[in-house]
Amino acid sequence: MKLLLADDQTPVRQGLLRLLSLASDIKVVAEAVDGWEALDLARRLDPNLLLLDVRMPGLDGLGVLRTLRAEGMKTPVVLLSTFSDESAALSGLRLGAHSYLLKDVHFDDLLSTLRAAVKGESSVHSRVPRHLAAAAGDPAYFDLTSREHEILRLMAGGYSNKQIALVVDLQEGTVKNHVSSILLKLGVHDRTRAVLKALELGLL
Structure with missing residues (x-):
């Protein structure tokens, strides 16, 4: 699968890139440092999946998701958050996000969630209410x-x-x-x- 990763925190983004490189069926085709860049890359590259940080400067992950859906793009989206934020999770799911994960999710759970999202199967991290x-x-x-x-x-x-x-x-x-x-x-x-x-x- 072709994945677009967006996270404004460089250590987190680089850590995710290293982990995702271990999965033979996942190729990170681009990385974005904020929502506006993520939106531009999603439009141009048409990835199979977006992995978006919920909180980013300028345009956050929810804003990216909302804009893409308004434009008719059905690309699966998995949201990432440092904190368990019920309001953000609820908003994301309402907007059509396939999943909402915390950043301390186990790598195997992350992979299974990403693969499920591409197949159109929802998966919710156990710590999300x-x-x-x-x-x-x-x-x-x-x-x-x-x-x-x-x-x-x-x-x-x-x-x-x-x-x-x-x-x-x-x-x-x-x-x-x-x-x-x-x-x-x-x-x-x-x-x-x-x-x-x-x-x-x-x-x-």
Whole structure:
């Protein structure tokens, strides 16, 4: 995948570049030091994925995402933040970000999230509060992917993550990411409430 990285903090950006260079399927095609540069590069290079710092001078990550969506660009976006900021996470998800990650995310989790985003599969870091969707009150949050629908049906059948992984032929960690995304979108804190909410919404 061709990735555009934007972060105004040079040590963070260079650290991410070194880590991402270890992944054979990811090529960082450009790096930006602020939102305006990121926006210009995204328009010119048409990357497969944008990894954007939420807080940048001038135009922040949310501003970049908002502008791209307004222009009709559907390029997947993963947001990065130093702090767990519910307001920023909520705004980003409302604007169509695929994921919101904290910068101390484990490298394997970062890679799985980036790969999921390119495939159109949401993945939410475990430290991002799962009640954000409830606070949003936005029906768009209930727009589950086909894979999430499949996993939700298995959850309703009482399957554990391990059992679901065997049924759908995925890694257990990937299933866990999907379950986290389902909980976030439905605005609930556990699997039982997710199933009840899905029944209430007619998703099952």
